[in-house]
Amino acid sequence: MKFRKLSYPYLVWMGIFILVPLFMILYYSLSIKGVNGLSFSNFKEFFCSINLVVLLHSIKIAFVTTLICLLIGYPTAYLISKAPLKRRSIMLILIILPMWMNFLLRTYAWMNILAKNGILNNFFRFLGLSPKTMLYTQGAIIVGMVYNFLPFMILPIYTVLEKMDHSLVEAAKDLGANNLQTFIKIIFPMSLTGVITGITMVFIPAISxxxxxxLLGGNKINLIGNVIENQFRVIGDWNYGSAISMVLMIIIFITMLITNKFNPDDEKTGGGLW
Structure with missing residues (x-):
């Protein structure tokens, strides 16, 4: 009982810096500047505007980014988990090392790589190829997202694979299962907890x-996060911006509910799936 008192500072911190801002956003989203009372006008305006198309496009890009991160991240995490201990530590440091650099600096670096006179196009010229338009495109945005969010896919999958009970894998091979069958029936179900965590950790920042x-889209391709930033920082319509933020938070909450539904109950056996 006495240890519960140790949680009081955290509860106060959570109330001040999480719950209070959320209630403020909810209040602003249901109010109109200069008008008394609550209204759903901001939400109606959003669902009848072009910004709804921007939201759907943002979901599409976030989905593609998450899929690419999964396709790259799972084999990478698996190879790291199979590597010798000394080599494994070096590989993990190489994955984590870019995260020590400022987020904006990492993104600016890709501007120099993808620019018209950047590293890639200079390499193409060296090979005798014509330069390509890569910067300020949807592809550049996806590349930047994959680069920045890929560690959030690799690390949780690696953590689960590293703790996996390998005796089950050996038992499957003793019973005649080949490598593909062992992966489908044993390894992937056992690692599904890390996969779900990785999907959540990539999709949520990617959509927002x-x-x-x-930077990489040059404001030619706006995502829903750019629309919200523009409402708060440029236009100054906090009410409409708050309404869009509430819609985005609801989508993120639904995404978390869906991913948690597919989260296995037992990460060692994959019992929640099989």
Whole structure:
């Protein structure tokens, strides 16, 4: 009982810096500047505007980014988990090392790589190829997102694979299962907890980011995060911006519910799936 008192500072911190801002956003989203009373007008305006198309496009880009991160991240995490201990530590440091650098600096670096006179196009010229338009495109945004969010896919999958009970894998091979059958029936179900965590950790920032799309998209391709930033910082319509933020938070909450539904109950056996 006495240890519960130790949680009081955290509860106060959570109330001040999480719950209070959320209630403020909810209040602003249901109010109109200069008008008394609550209204759903901001939400109606959003669902009848072009910004709804921007939201759907943002979901599409976030989905593609998450899928690419999964396709790259799972084999990478698996190879790291199979590597010798000394080599494994070096590989993990190489994955984590870029995260020590400022997020904006990492994104600016890709601007220099993808620019018209950047590293890639200079390499193409060296090979005798014509330069390509890569910067300020949807592809550049996806590349920037994959680069920045890939560690959030690799690390949780690696953590689960590293703790996996390998005796089950050996038992499957003793019973005649080949490598593909062992992966489908044993390894992947056992690692599904890390996969779900990775998907959540990549999809949520990917759908709400605005720095990557602003820098690598050159404001030619706006995502929903750019629309929200524009409402708060440029236009100054906090009410409409709060309404869009509430819609985005609801989508993120639904995404978390869906991913948690597929989260296995037992990460060692994959019992929640099989």
């Amino acid at each position: 980011t605005f720095e990557i799309s602003a």
